[in-house]
Amino acid sequence: MSDQGSGTPVESLGYEQARDELVEVVRRLEAGSVSLEDSLRLWERGEALADRCERWLSGARERLDAALAKDRPAAG
Numbered sequence: 001m002s003d004q005g006s007g008t009p010v011e012s013l014g015y016e017q018a019r020d021e022l023v024e025v026v027r028r029l030e031a032g033s034v035s036l037e038d039s040l041r042l043w044e045r046g047e048a049l050a051d052r053c054e055r056w057l058s059g060a061r062e063r064l065d066a067a068l069a070k071d072r073p074a075a076g
Helices: 015-031 037-069
Strands: none
Touching: 015 037
16 A cells, blocks of 8 residues: 555654654544545554554653662662
8 A cells, every 4th residue: 555654664753753753653543534444444554553653752752761760879
């Protein structure tokens, strides 16, 4: 399907790219203007995009926690 998304592998997308494409996938699914087969492909792409966004956010959260922990004085 040529217009299901960028066609770029999800793993190579940055957070903003994945988020923006996910928004577009949701918009298209909600519009209901695509065939069942295309809807399934969009759904699968959307699931992968949502997972990619979550992994980006988790990684950012871990880096932030590590930076904050480094700045705290050691207990004891």
